[in-house]
Amino acid sequence: MALTDQTRTQAREIIARYPVPRSALLPMLHLVQAEEGYVSPAGIAFCAEELELTKAQVAAVATFYTMYKRRPVGDYLVSVCTNTMCGVLGGNRTFEALSERLGVGHDQTTEDGRITLEHAECLAACDYAPVLTVNYEFFDQMDPDAALDVVKQLQDGGRPQPSRGARLSTFREIEMLLAGFPEANADVLADGPAGAPTLAGARLAEDRGVSVPGFDPSTPINPAKASAPAGPLKAGSTEPEAGTRTLTPPPAVDVPKKEA
Amino acid sequence: MSNALTPVLTKRWLSPDAWQLDTYERLDGYTALRKALAAEPDELIQLVKDSGLRGRGGAGFPTGLKWSFIPQGDGKPHYLVVNADEGEPGTCKDVPLMMADPHSLIEGIIIASYAIRANFAAIYIRGEVVHAIRRVQHAVREAYAAGYLGKDILGSGFDLDIVVHAGAGAYICGEETALLDSLEGYRGQPRLKPPFPATHGLYSSPTVVNNVETIASVPYIVLGGADWWKSMGTEKSPGPKLYSISGRVNNPGQYECSLGTTLRQLLDLAGGMTDGHELKFWTPGGSSTPMLTADHLDIPLDFEGAAAAGSMLGTTAVMVFSHQDDPVYAAYRFTEFYAHESCGKCTPCREGNYWMVRTLRRILSGAGTPADLTTLLDTCDNIFGRSFCALGDGATSSIVSSVKYFKQDYLDYIEGRTPPVFSPEAHELVGAH
Numbered sequence: 001m002a003l004t005d006q007t008r009t010q011a012r013e014i015i016a017r018y019p020v021p022r023s024a025l026l027p028m029l030h031l032v033q034a035e036e037g038y039v040s041p042a043g044i045a046f047c048a049e050e051l052e053l054t055k056a057q058v059a060a061v062a063t064f065y066t067m068y069k070r071r072p073v074g075d076y077l078v079s080v081c082t083n084t085m086c087g088v089l090g091g092n093r094t095f096e097a098l099s100e101r102l103g104v105g106h107d108q109t110t111e112d113g114r115i116t117l118e119h120a121e122c123l124a125a126c127d128y129a130p131v132l133t134v135n136y137e138f139f140d141q142m143d144p145d146a147a148l149d150v151v152k153q154l155q156d157g158g159r160p161q162p163s164r165g166a167r168l169s170t171f172r173e174i175e176m177l178l179a180g181f182p183e184a185n186a187d188v189l190a191d192g193p194a195g196a197p198t199l200a201g202a203r204l205a206e207d208r209g210v211s212v213p214g215f216d217p218s219t220p221i222n223p224a225k226a227s228a229p230a231g232p233l234k235a236g237s238t239e240p241e242a243g244t245r246t247l248t249p250p251p252a253v254d255v256p257k258k259e260a
Numbered sequence: 261m262s263n264a265l266t267p268v269l270t271k272r273w274l275s276p277d278a279w280q281l282d283t284y285e286r287l288d289g290y291t292a293l294r295k296a297l298a299a300e301p302d303e304l305i306q307l308v309k310d311s312g313l314r315g316r317g318g319a320g321f322p323t324g325l326k327w328s329f330i331p332q333g334d335g336k337p338h339y340l341v342v343n344a345d346e347g348e349p350g351t352c353k354d355v356p357l358m359m360a361d362p363h364s365l366i367e368g369i370i371i372a373s374y375a376i377r378a379n380f381a382a383i384y385i386r387g388e389v390v391h392a393i394r395r396v397q398h399a400v401r402e403a404y405a406a407g408y409l410g411k412d413i414l415g416s417g418f419d420l421d422i423v424v425h426a427g428a429g430a431y432i433c434g435e436e437t438a439l440l441d442s443l444e445g446y447r448g449q450p451r452l453k454p455p456f457p458a459t460h461g462l463y464s465s466p467t468v469v470n471n472v473e474t475i476a477s478v479p480y481i482v483l484g485g486a487d488w489w490k491s492m493g494t495e496k497s498p499g500p501k502l503y504s505i506s507g508r509v510n511n512p513g514q515y516e517c518s519l520g521t522t523l524r525q526l527l528d529l530a531g532g533m534t535d536g537h538e539l540k541f542w543t544p545g546g547s548s549t550p551m552l553t554a555d556h557l558d559i560p561l562d563f564e565g566a567a568a569a570g571s572m573l574g575t576t577a578v579m580v581f582s583h584q585d586d587p588v589y590a591a592y593r594f595t596e597f598y599a600h601e602s603c604g605k606c607t608p609c610r611e612g613n614y615w616m617v618r619t620l621r622r623i624l625s626g627a628g629t630p631a632d633l634t635t636l637l638d639t640c641d642n643i644f645g646r647s648f649c650a651l652g653d654g655a656t657s658s659i660v661s662s663v664k665y666f667k668q669d670y671l672d673y674i675e676g677r678t679p680p681v682f683s684p685e686a687h688e689l690v691g692a693h
Contacts, residue, residue, distance in 0.1 A: 017423045018423065019337070019380060019463060020444065020463050022444060022445035022446075023425075023443055023444055023445050024445065025445035026425070026426070026427065026428055026442065026443075026445060027425065027426065029428065030387070030426060030428070051445070060447060061445065061446060061447055064430065064447040064448065064603075065427075065428035065429050065430050065448075066428070066429030066430065067387045067388065067427075067428040067429035068428055068429075079388070082593075083349050083593065083597055084349055084547065084579070084590050084593040084594055084597070085349065085350065085506050085507055085579055087593055088507075088581070088585055088589070088590070088593075089507070120388070121347070121349075121431065121597055121600060121601065122347055122348070122349040122350070122351075122431075122547075122597065123388055123389075124346045124347055124351060124352045124354075124355050124386070124388075124389060125352050125355070126349070126350050126351070126352045126504065126506035126507075126512075126577065126579060127352050127504055127505065127506045127512040127513045127514065128352075128512075129506055129507070129512075133388065135390070136387070136388050136389065136390040137390060137391060138391070164359070164391065165390065165391040166390075166391055166394065174390055177390060177393065177394060177397075178387050178390065178393065178426040178428075179426075180397070180423075180424065180425075180426070182394075182397060182398070182401070183394075186398075188394070189279075189394060189395065189398050190277075191391075192359075192391055193276060194273060194276070194356065194359065194360050196511075196513065197511070197512050197513030197514065198273065198356040198359075198360065198513060198514055199270075199273055199274060199513070199514075200511050200512070200513030200514060200515060200530070201265060201267070201270060201503075201513060201514050201515035201516050201517070201529065202267055202270040202271060202273050202274050202514075202516070203274065204265060204515070204529060205265040205267040205270075205271075205516075206267075206274060208265070210265045210266075210267065211267060211271075212266050212267065212268055212488075212491070212492060212500070213491075214484075214488050214491055215483070215484045215488055216484065216485070216488070217288065217291060217292075217295075217483040217484065219483070219484055219485030219487075219488065220485070221295065221296070221299040221303050221304065221307050221482060221485075222299065222303045222306070222307070223485070225303075
């Protein structure tokens, strides 16, 4: 693939989202990766041209961020968390096992160009530790054997189902999502139910019949006004829909001045 | 001890389709918005002040006060930026929230934007959590389609646009000014403060930067009121809080409890320590908060209690390690993280972390000397308080606290009683560039 007129149209869509064009640079670099598989020299020139920056300015940004790759990434980017919690619970051994199986080290891609391996810093899923991601979709509680199985499926052309994320897409497809363009198939949104750790506290509270008492959704926002006689709804405000609990409309009086 | 649980933000998570608008609405979604739009913006700021809500991203700054710092009638655009760049090691609360209940975040954003008179809001989500990004993007689209976003929201005359902005892998962008630089399309490096974002934030305009959990709390405060909110938690740290328990416990996960809950209570909720594991060290709120020990089981985990124990509440990311885990290795690995994530802007953090990694590696290779401990603490002294932003301060936490509580573990490596973690070749690299 290459940067086409369509890419240019998409870049301009991104730019239009922001009050200031340069804010579009990060999503545009994701867009470049969606087309090129990495931040290519052509991609840097493309961003520079669209945003009226120098190539050096764009490259300075692109090289700052871990997710912008300087070499082509395979169809699948396998990221093994080896930060403290995941590492201690088995992530270090998992990384070594995958490295041996794939014959590549950190930030390297297999000879057939299909799988890139990296060790990742904390992926914000410590309650599911140890975790790995494939194209940033979570595979939770992975020991080395389970991780090897995931990678074997990838090598065999399969698409293993992540634990909580959506069904696997390719790296480039995911980069398009990161650029802010939704996937064609909306079904993926429903993939990946919340796992037991996410729901642990909520479920426990439900099992024990715990709730927080005293919750009254009609509590006035301004208690000082609540005792005042109710006036008409101020212009433009909305009546609660039928079926929802009645909310107390505020009386139309002067707004108190801000304190500070 | 079930009274510690306070299911508020997590209650909707049990409905598997709560990420969809129709389910969210059935579960009282967007009723807080209707109620808020019928109030004056300043009344909402006062309400949030009265609730005592404090920022859930780690620093605990009073949210209502932050909102009130936005100058009004200044003729400049105002912005709300949601910090969803969750990445502090141990922290894992905002991502599940955005996956399970993204509309609560959107509803909170609309209310907060209305209060501070912002017509543009950005959600800066770390790029590595694509399913959360997918769900939040979808929620924003649904909210536009239903008239909760865009022009003249619900006939109120209030306009708001939200953009979902994916980051690209940089922990430093969780620092609010680095986040703003990143959102403006630059390298994510922190800015000198003052001026603060309240007057010179995004595009040099007044900006509120709030954490996901903070903003998602707002609809509940609007509905239930300040007094109800303060019925949970402690006097100075009111409300419920998502405690994220990970590590050597039977049931790791998210436990929403009253602020001030103790580790003893949390361990009880999480089914106790894993068999064969005894508590050795833990963090109350992520890797930037100094480690505590089994002596601290009963300290109240609120902003004041954690500080009184010599640590910080941080993000209430409770990482639990046992006697089978090594505090020296943990400190090393945390430090390696900070060295990787240091943005390089200031010398103490950039160089200090580089050298601390190498010193710790030498100790773990069995080639350390007693002087290495002095060097480590001396380096920490030169990072803490001398760095540009809090990343540098946070980097020293695990080293200072582990040397304080577990000096013997360091000496066991140095004096050869503990077998080295790394091969002798590893330490030969020490000092090599």
